[in-house]
Amino acid sequence: MKLGTRVRACALAWCAAAVASPVSASTPQHDDARERVETVAAQIAAEMARLCPASEPGDQAAFDACRAALYRDSQFKRSLTDYVLWGRQRDPMVPLKDATLTQFAPDVLAGMYVPLFMFNGKYSVNYVEREGLYQIRLQTVFRNALAPGQFPYPFWHEAEKWAIYEKANELILWWDATADRVKVAQFTVFGANPPIRASAHVTRPAFDGQWRWTDAQGRSQPAVTVFDGLLHADNPYIGKLDVAYKSLALRLREGQCFQCHVPNNPDGMKKLVLLQTPMHAAAEIKRVMKSVREDRMPRDEFGIENPLDARTRAALLDEGATFEKLLDLARQWEAIRQ
Numbered sequence: 001m002k003l004g005t006r007v008r009a010c011a012l013a014w015c016a017a018a019v020a021s022p023v024s025a026s027t028p029q030h031d032d033a034r035e036r037v038e039t040v041a042a043q044i045a046a047e048m049a050r051l052c053p054a055s056e057p058g059d060q061a062a063f064d065a066c067r068a069a070l071y072r073d074s075q076f077k078r079s080l081t082d083y084v085l086w087g088r089q090r091d092p093m094v095p096l097k098d099a100t101l102t103q104f105a106p107d108v109l110a111g112m113y114v115p116l117f118m119f120n121g122k123y124s125v126n127y128v129e130r131e132g133l134y135q136i137r138l139q140t141v142f143r144n145a146l147a148p149g150q151f152p153y154p155f156w157h158e159a160e161k162w163a164i165y166e167k168a169n170e171l172i173l174w175w176d177a178t179a180d181r182v183k184v185a186q187f188t189v190f191g192a193n194p195p196i197r198a199s200a201h202v203t204r205p206a207f208d209g210q211w212r213w214t215d216a217q218g219r220s221q222p223a224v225t226v227f228d229g230l231l232h233a234d235n236p237y238i239g240k241l242d243v244a245y246k247s248l249a250l251r252l253r254e255g256q257c258f259q260c261h262v263p264n265n266p267d268g269m270k271k272l273v274l275l276q277t278p279m280h281a282a283a284e285i286k287r288v289m290k291s292v293r294e295d296r297m298p299r300d301e302f303g304i305e306n307p308l309d310a311r312t313r314a315a316l317l318d319e320g321a322t323f324e325k326l327l328d329l330a331r332q333w334e335a336i337r338q
Helices: 014-019 031-051 060-072 106-116 159-167 238-254 278-293 310-337
Strands: 080-088 101-104 117-128 133-142 170-176 181-188
Touching: 031 060, 031 117, 031 133, 031 170, 060 106, 080 106, 080 159, 101 106, 106 117, 106 278, 117 170, 133 159, 133 181, 159 181, 238 278, 238 310, 278 310
Parallel strands: 080 181
Antiparallel strands: 080 101, 117 133, 133 170, 170 181
16 A cells, blocks of 8 residues: 555554443432532532633633643542543534544543633533433633644634634533543533633634644644643653654654544544644553554455555554653653652
8 A cells, every 4th residue: 555545544543443432331320329420520620610710711821730730630630531532512412422522541631621621610410311421511611812832733623613612611521420430521512601701702823734833933833732731841751752752653644644543533533533743642652552563454444454564564663662661751750750
C-alpha cells in the first residue's frame, strides 16, 4: 500500500473498537445506590465550584489554576473510569450507544476538556432507565474567550460544535452505580437553566486545516497539549516528551493514522480515538503499542486486513517505545515530587 493512498480505516482504527467500553449497564435503582450517587454528586459539584469557579471567560490565570488542580489530584479525576467517552449532546433522545463520542483517558478529560468549563456548585441527579445509568448534571458555562492555543484543537473547525460549546449550560456525568465511576461525560445546551454567567459570542478565524501549529514566538500550539502547566515546570522530562512526540507523529503519519484519528472524524467513527497531539497520544500510547506489538492489523473500508509495512511498523514500535518510556518516567517523577 502506498502511503499517499487515502485509507478509509486508518492504521490504528482498530484500537477504538477493541477497547471502547460499553456505555450501557444494567443497574437497578436501589435506595443505597441513589444515596451513594447523591453523595458523590455533592462532592464533585462542590469541588468544581471551588477549583473552577465562574470568572471572566478569558481569564487565563483562572483556567490554568483549574486545569492544574483537576489534572494532578481531584475527586473528579478519581471518579472517572480508565477510559471515558466524551462529546456534545446533540439530542437528549439519542441513546448513548448511538452518539458520536471520543474516547479519553482521565488525564486528557481532566487536563484539557473539563477545565474549559466553569461551575457554581449547583447540580441535579436523576436515573435514566434507558441507559441503566445515573446522570449527575452540573450547571456550567464555557470559557469561550481564551486564546486559540488554550483549546485542545480548534473547536471552531465545525460551526455547530463551537456553537454548542459556547451555549453549553450543563455538564452531564453518566454514573455507573455498579462500578461507582463516570463512564460517559457530555456537555449540553438542554439544561433547565441558562449558563451560569453571560458571555458574548466569540467569532474565530476560519479553520485552516491545521490541528497543530507554531506561533510567532516559535512555540508549539495548542499550548495545552504539550504538558506545560500540567507537569511541574521543573520536571526534567517535559522537553524530551515534546521532542519524542514529534518523532512519533512522523511515524503515525507514515502509518496514515492522522487521516482518521483527528477531531473532524472523517470516517465517522462512533467511538473516536485522537492521536494528533502529545497529550492525546500520551493517553492512548500503551494500548496503541500493545496493538502494534501484537500485530493486530487494521482493516480497510471493505473489512480486509491492510497491514503496516515492515519498515513503518518497526519505526512506529521504536519511536512509540521511546515516547512511552519518557511518559512513564515523567509520571514517576511527578509522583515523587508531589
